[in-house]
Amino acid sequence: MYTIAELTNMISTEIGQIRYKAQPANLYTPIQYILSIGGKRVRPLLMLMGYNLYKEDVSTIIPNALALETYHNFTLLHDDLMDKSDMRRGHATVHKKWNENTAILSGDTMLIMAYQLFNQGVENNEARTAFIEATIGVCEGQQFDIDFETRNDVTEAEYMEMIRLKTSLLLGYALKIGAILGGASTEDIHHLYEFGEKMGLAFQLQDDLLDVYGDPKKFQKKLGGDIIDNKKTFMLINAFLRADQKQREELHHWVNSTSCNEEEKIAAVTHLYNVLGIDQLAKQKIEELFAVALQSLDKVQVAEEKKAQLHAFANQLLERKY
Amino acid sequence: MYTIAELTNMISTEIGQIRYKAQPANLYTPIQYILSIGGKRVRPLLMLMGYNLYKEDVSTIIPNALALETYHNFTLLHDDLMDKSDMRRGHATVHKKWNENTAILSGDTMLIMAYQLFNQGVENNEARTAFIEATIGVCEGQQFDIDFETRNDVTEAEYMEMIRLKTSLLLGYALKIGAILGGASTEDIHHLYEFGEKMGLAFQLQDDLLDVYGDPKKFQKKLGGDIIDNKKTFMLINAFLRADQKQREELHHWVNSTSCNEEEKIAAVTHLYNVLGIDQLAKQKIEELFAVALQSLDKVQVAEEKKAQLHAFANQLLERKY
Numbered sequence: 292m293y294t295i296a297e298l299t300n301m302i303s304t305e306i307g308q309i310r311y312k313a314q315p316a317n318l319y320t321p322i323q324y325i326l327s328i329g330g331k332r333v334r335p336l337l338m339l340m341g342y343n344l345y346k347e348d349v350s351t352i353i354p355n356a357l358a359l360e361t362y363h364n365f366t367l368l369h370d371d372l373m374d375k376s377d378m379r380r381g382h383a384t385v386h387k388k389w390n391e392n393t394a395i396l397s398g399d400t401m402l403i404m405a406y407q408l409f410n411q412g413v414e415n416n417e418a419r420t421a422f423i424e425a426t427i428g429v430c431e432g433q434q435f436d437i438d439f440e441t442r443n444d445v446t447e448a449e450y451m452e453m454i455r456l457k458t459s460l461l462l463g464y465a466l467k468i469g470a471i472l473g474g475a476s477t478e479d480i481h482h483l484y485e486f487g488e489k490m491g492l493a494f495q496l497q498d499d500l501l502d503v504y505g506d507p508k509k510f511q512k513k514l515g516g517d518i519i520d521n522k523k524t525f526m527l528i529n530a531f532l533r534a535d536q537k538q539r540e541e542l543h544h545w546v547n548s549t550s551c552n553e554e555e556k557i558a559a560v561t562h563l564y565n566v567l568g569i570d571q572l573a574k575q576k577i578e579e580l581f582a583v584a585l586q587s588l589d590k591v592q593v594a595e596e597k598k599a600q601l602h603a604f605a606n607q608l609l610e611r612k613y
Numbered sequence: 614m615y616t617i618a619e620l621t622n623m624i625s626t627e628i629g630q631i632r633y634k635a636q637p638a639n640l641y642t643p644i645q646y647i648l649s650i651g652g653k654r655v656r657p658l659l660m661l662m663g664y665n666l667y668k669e670d671v672s673t674i675i676p677n678a679l680a681l682e683t684y685h686n687f688t689l690l691h692d693d694l695m696d697k698s699d700m701r702r703g704h705a706t707v708h709k710k711w712n713e714n715t716a717i718l719s720g721d722t723m724l725i726m727a728y729q730l731f732n733q734g735v736e737n738n739e740a741r742t743a744f745i746e747a748t749i750g751v752c753e754g755q756q757f758d759i760d761f762e763t764r765n766d767v768t769e770a771e772y773m774e775m776i777r778l779k780t781s782l783l784l785g786y787a788l789k790i791g792a793i794l795g796g797a798s799t800e801d802i803h804h805l806y807e808f809g810e811k812m813g814l815a816f817q818l819q820d821d822l823l824d825v826y827g828d829p830k831k832f833q834k835k836l837g838g839d840i841i842d843n844k845k846t847f848m849l850i851n852a853f854l855r856a857d858q859k860q861r862e863e864l865h866h867w868v869n870s871t872s873c874n875e876e877e878k879i880a881a882v883t884h885l886y887n888v889l890g891i892d893q894l895a896k897q898k899i900e901e902l903f904a905v906a907l908q909s910l911d912k913v914q915v916a917e918e919k920k921a922q923l924h925a926f927a928n929q930l931l932e933r934k935y
Contacts (some may be wrong), residue, residue, distance in 0.1 A: 399752055
């Protein structure tokens with residue numbers, strides 16, 4: 292069984308060894324660029340770890356794992372274009388460094404390359420079907436996210452379903468596909484999926500929490516971004532639910548104000564979150580989801596020492612130090 | 614063996630029966646829209662015809678055929694966005710009817726749906742690999758087409774390679790995949806691909822020719838569009854090659870002029886084409902390619918009466934009345 296560090300190294304090496312055609316250079320250079328600027332490689336790592344619970348030699352499924360990472364980076368490329376984001380992981384986004392049409396077409400080509408890579412891996416129809424399901428679900432999640440921007444009546448359940456599709460589905464499917472390819476039982480496949488999905492939900496809620504309460508030195512994005520964008524997060528939705536009439540009016544004021552001082556808006560909304568105990572509510576929800584994730588992992592019928600690595604990884608992802 | 618009309622009806626019916634999820638509606642409605650506004654369904658038709666040369670019951674490969682049509686319409690959706698075209702087949706394009714982000718994300722989802730449909734058809738790794746090759750090649754062709762917009766030294770060979778990738782590759786692969794799924798020999802698969810590819814090249818050159826010399830009542834686009842856009846077609850490239858110094862200067866004048874009268878530009882460039890015999894040169898090239906296509910069809914080892922239908926289809930596609 293490989294350690295997390297060994298698997299991470301293996302993935303980095305393999306990503307660096309993907310061979311691109313020389314021409315058309317304007318198509319392939321942006322793909323190579325976005326795949327080279329890093330990231331935690333969480334999805335291929337989860338796939339290899341899921342597989343490694345059942346089979347030793349992960350080398351045969353490397354193409355499948357690279358397919359997931361390629362797909363994930365395709366979504367970042369097109370999402371950044373749709374969101375008009377200028378930076379990603381400290382580097383210029385593809386549509387800023389090149390142009391919008393390059394971002395569209397290189398993204399499309401990455402999506403195809405993902406299926407090409409998957410097809411070069413182990414041939415397994417169940418795994419292939421799962422991969423396609425996952426990739427279509429992420430697009431649905433992105434559409435809900437876009438739809439929510441212009442809605443003011445998004446419920447907590449709708450928000451949770453959106454982040455399930457957009458973020459945690461692919462984490463769950465990474466483990467699921469790894470387990471399928473490793474020959475796991477139907478039950479194990481299900482529990483590993485659930486573990487990944489719930490861990491993903493906890494991860495996204497933590498990201499929302501850190502967007503408000505994070506350490507500016509550690510958080511990779513600018514703090515308060517969700518507040519400025521009026522993102523209907525778990526936190527904002529619950530703030531509206533818990534607010535009394537005066538507080539609700541104040542929240543409405545900030546959400547509807549288009550030309551206010553950003554620092555002032557962040558401070559005011561954060562203050563309301565503090566008063567309403569939204570930080571505690573979010574932390575509690577994260578703990579709940581994390582506990583459910585671990586319960587699912589617990590049900591997986593492999594040796595405890597093998598599962599310990601996935602547990603450790605979840606702690607690491609959620610930056611838990613215990 | 615089915616007639617062309619029967620197969621066309623079958624495809625139309627099946628496209629109408631594709632079931633879309635109700636939500637997110639903003640994701641699936643544009644997909645349904647673009648697939649419903651028509652088109653000649655050439656690619657699924659060629660796939661079914663290729664298959665029908667070897668096997669009678671085409672129903673099992675309908676999903677594969679729909680995959681090709683879905684993929685083709687995805688390319689139209691994203692190409693129209695990249696080209697900023699307002700109309701497609703007499704209807705508003707998706708980015709005009711909705712918006713650019715909808716066009717990006719619905720297009721992405723269509724691309725995934727294409728693989729999903731293909732995966733629902735007959736399971737055959739050779740066919741799947743061929744489908745992926747075709748879809749990546751079309752993107753490469755689109756990139757070359759974009760690259761050529763800002764180049765003035767495009768050669769005839771480069772132009773032919775661009776249209777091969779962008780247009781004729783998928784026609785060749787449609788036949789190829791049909792033949793693979795029908796159990797054809799390696800030789801037959803090769804010859805059918807060649808037939809489709811060369812027919813596709815002839816078709817594209819004819820489209821270029823009709824853009825200048827077409828009957829305004831029959832040609833679906835506005836005449837002279839390529840001349841206005843300074844598209845480096847077979848015709849413009851050869852006009853530059855055949856021109857004497859004075860004619861070359863005149864061509865340069867029109868290609869470089871940014872604010873001229875459109876009708877005047879079309880008339881002047883067409884006049885130069887006439888003088889230089891570019892229309893005859895294009896017709897000759899089309900005939901040559903068509904002849905090579907038919908030679909390939911001739912080599913396919915199935916009964917003549919079966920192949921007659923593909924010959925008739927090629928005539929129909931190239932609007933030949935003999």
